[in-house]
Each structure stands twice: as structure tokens, then as C-alpha cells.
Amino acid sequence: MTGDATDRRTDLRASAESRSRAARLTLGFGSSLAVAAVATVAFGPPPLVYQYVPLALSVLVLGLPHGAVDHLVLPRARDNPVTPRSLASIGALYLLFGSAYALVWVLAPVAAFVLFLLVTLVHWGQGDVYVLLEFLGADYLETRASRLLALLVRGGLPMLVPLVAFPAQYAFVAETIVGLFDPGAATALEPLFEPPVRAAVAVGFGSLIALSLALGLGRTSPGGRRPWLVDAAETIGLVGFFATVPPILAIGLYFCVWHSLRHVLRTMLVDPVASAALERGATRTAFRRFARDAAPLTVAALGVLVGIWFAVPRTPATVPDVLAVYLVAIAVLTLPHVVVVALLDREAGIWSP
Numbered sequence: 354m355t356g357d358a359t360d361r362r363t364d365l366r367a368s369a370e371s372r373s374r375a376a377r378l379t380l381g382f383g384s385s386l387a388v389a390a391v392a393t394v395a396f397g398p399p400p401l402v403y404q405y406v407p408l409a410l411s412v413l414v415l416g417l418p419h420g421a422v423d424h425l426v427l428p429r430a431r432d433n434p435v436t437p438r439s440l441a442s443i444g445a446l447y448l449l450f451g452s453a454y455a456l457v458w459v460l461a462p463v464a465a466f467v468l469f470l471l472v473t474l475v476h477w478g479q480g481d482v483y484v485l486l487e488f489l490g491a492d493y494l495e496t497r498a499s500r501l502l503a504l505l506v507r508g509g510l511p512m513l514v515p516l517v518a519f520p521a522q523y524a525f526v527a528e529t530i531v532g533l534f535d536p537g538a539a540t541a542l543e544p545l546f547e548p549p550v551r552a553a554v555a556v557g558f559g560s561l562i563a564l565s566l567a568l569g570l571g572r573t574s575p576g577g578r579r580p581w582l583v584d585a586a587e588t589i590g591l592v593g594f595f596a597t598v599p600p601i602l603a604i605g606l607y608f609c610v611w612h613s614l615r616h617v618l619r620t621m622l623v624d625p626v627a628s629a630a631l632e633r634g635a636t637r638t639a640f641r642r643f644a645r646d647a648a649p650l651t652v653a654a655l656g657v658l659v660g661i662w663f664a665v666p667r668t669p670a671t672v673p674d675v676l677a678v679y680l681v682a683i684a685v686l687t688l689p690h691v692v693v694v695a696l697l698d699r700e701a702g703i704w705s706p
């Protein structure tokens with residue numbers, strides 16, 4: 354290790370073995386999305402009620418819990434103890450950002466929804482850039498600009514491909530969320546689902562994907578094409594996945610086995626106990642340790658969900674309403690979570706190559 358910049362890449366303290374195990378788990382779970390896409394093409398999508406199942410499971414499995422160690426990860430990444438003060442600062446962050454954003458939902462639900470799509474794009478893109486660099490060793494993403502482009506591509510996949518491929522279900526979920534606060538307001542979103550806008554998104558985003566992959570290929574070293582090949586396969590695979598699997602099901606699966614799993618593995622690598630377990634192949638031990646760490650604040654997150662349930666003007670009465678309440682809870686919790694992950698990124702030197 355030489356110099357400050359290298360020393361700050363704290364995840365590199367995790368051994369090569371624990372990182373390569375994390376990378377293998379990432380690819381293994383990720384490939385289950387390909388199975389879902391093939392099954393959907395072969396047999397057609399499952400009935401609508403079943404499409405909600407992964408999102409329902411995400412309340413307790415991987416999804417909601419993945420952010421429930423936010424109070425532990427920064428001290429761990431910095432090799433500092435968890436103190437009442439460090440806990441209070443994360444608590445204050447959540448209280449401040451969460452309540453401010455909750456107010457935006459009440460006052461301007463359409464703007465709050467559009468912001469939710471943008472925040473999700475940035476956050477899911479940010480998560481994948483970390484994985485590309487630290488799990489895959491994507492050395493062709495050497496500049497900040499190339500990493501930003503990768504962020505837009507990876508984050509855009511779950512937010513933009515369903516808009517192009519499944520506008521009706523997308524519009525339905527959008528209208529239900531906004532309708533919790535203001536039943537008439539969702540009409541403002543209608544232009545988003547019109548063919549010209551979707552065509553523009555398809556062409557614009559398609560070009561961005563092509564550009565990002567082509568620039569990456571140009572920068573790979575001849576002997577080291579593997580990371581780029583995995584990146585390209587994942588990107589094209591995710592386009593196929595979100596273009597064939599209806600979005601309520603697709604985003605539910607992606608949220609659990611892609612974004613959340615990847616983040617959970619990342620949190621394990623900054624935790625000496627979980628990291629050591631991964632290193633010796635004791636994957637279950639690592640997950641038990643995570644579950645124990647995440648349990649208290651998963652319960653607190655459920656409290657936020659219940660709070661929003663009772664706070665929305667229209668009492669949720671249907672399955673789509675319940676999903677809408679859950680998504681608003683996720684939105685409110687995600688904003689402070691993005692800040693924590695951005696600070697983790699800083700510790701790992703992701704945005705200062």
C-alpha cells in the first residue's frame with residue numbers, strides 16, 4: 354500500500370478471497386434474473402397477484418434490510434468504533450432528509466415521484482459502479498466521466514427500459530402512488546407514457562448504452578477483456594430482462610437479488626467478522642451476522658411504513674395501494690441511504706480515480 358489515496362480504499366482491506374466470493378455470489382444470484390426472463394418468454398408472465406411476491410418478500414428479505422446497517426457501515430469502513438455520536442449522526446441524517454422528502458410527497462406528489470425515479474436511477478447506478486470496479490476489476494472505467502456514464506447506464510436500465518416496454522403497468526403504479534396523496538394529480542404524468550417520449554427514451558438511452566460499452570471496449574487491455582465481457586453481458590441481459598418481464602415483478606426481483614444483495618455483500622466486506630466468514634467460505638455465517646445487524650433497523654423501517662400508511666390521505670384498500678405505500682416508504686428511506694452510500698464510495702475512492 355502506498356500513499357493516502359490507496360490507503361483510503363478501505364474495502365481493499367478485505368481479502369482477495371472474500372471479494373472473489375462476493376463476486377461469485379453476485380453473478381450467481383444475478384443470473385437468476387435470466388432464468389426469470391427465459392421463463393416469461395416461454396410461458397408468459399405469471400398472473401398479476403404473483404407478480405407482487407418478490408416486492409412483498411423484499412420487506413423482510415434483502416430489500417428493506419439492505420439499508421438497515423447504514424448506522425454501522427461508515428465507522429466500519431473507516432476502521433472506527435460505532436459510538437453514540439456516530440449513531441446519532443446517521444439518525445439525524447435519516448430524520449432530516451426523510452422528513453423533508455416526506456413533506457415533498459404531501460405537498461407536490463408528482464414532483465416527489467419524478468424525484469424518486471431519478472434518485473433510484475442514481476442510487477442503483479451508483480451501486481453497480483462499485484461492483485464493476487471492486488468485484489469485477491473493471492479497469493477500463495478509469496476516468497470519473499466513464500464511471501458516470503456507467504452509472505447512468507446501469508441505473509437507467511431498471512427505470513427506463515420498463516417505461517419503453519411496459520408503459521401501461523408503469524403508468525398504473527405511478528398513478529396509484531401519486532393518487533395516495535392527490536387522486537387528480539397523476540394526469541400530469543401522462544405525457545411520459547406517450548409513444549414519442551418512449552421512442553425518444555429508447556433511442557437516447559440505447560445510444561448511451563452503445564456509447565458506454567464501445568468506449569469501455571476501446572479502453573480494455575488486450576489480455577484483460579473478461580471484466581468488460583461480464584459488464585456487456587450483464588448490461589445486455591438486463592435490457593432483455595426489463596424488456597420482457599413486467600415491471601412490478603422485474604423490479605421486485607432486481608431489488609432483491611441484484612441491488613440489495615450486492616450492497617449487502619459490500620457491507621460484509623467492511624465488516625471484519627462477515628468478511629472473514631466469506632473468506633473461509635462460511636457464507637451462511639456471514640448472512641446470519643448481517644441479519645442480526647440489520648434486524649433492529651428493519652423493524653424501525655417497518656415503523657416508517659406503518660406511519661406512512663396512516664398518514665396518507667386515502668386509506669390503502671387494495672394490493673396496488675399497499676405497494677404504493679411501500680414504495681413511498683422506500684423513497685423516504687432511500688434519500689438518506691444514498692448519502693451513506695456516497696460516503697462509502699468516498700472511502701473506497703470510487704469517484705476520485
Ligand SMILES: CC1=C(/C=C/C(C)=C/C=C/C(C)=C/C=O)C(C)(C)CCC1
Pocket residue numbers: 469470472473476511512515522523526527600601604605608612680683684687
Ligand atoms: C415498482 C415499480 C416501479 C418503481 C420502483 C422504484 C422506483 C423502486 C425503488 C426502489 C429503491 C430506491 C430501493 C432502494 O434501494 C415503477 C418504475 C414505477 C414501474 C412499475 C413498478
Ligand SMILES: [Fe+2]
Pocket residue numbers: 419420476480612616690
Ligand atoms: Fe440501496
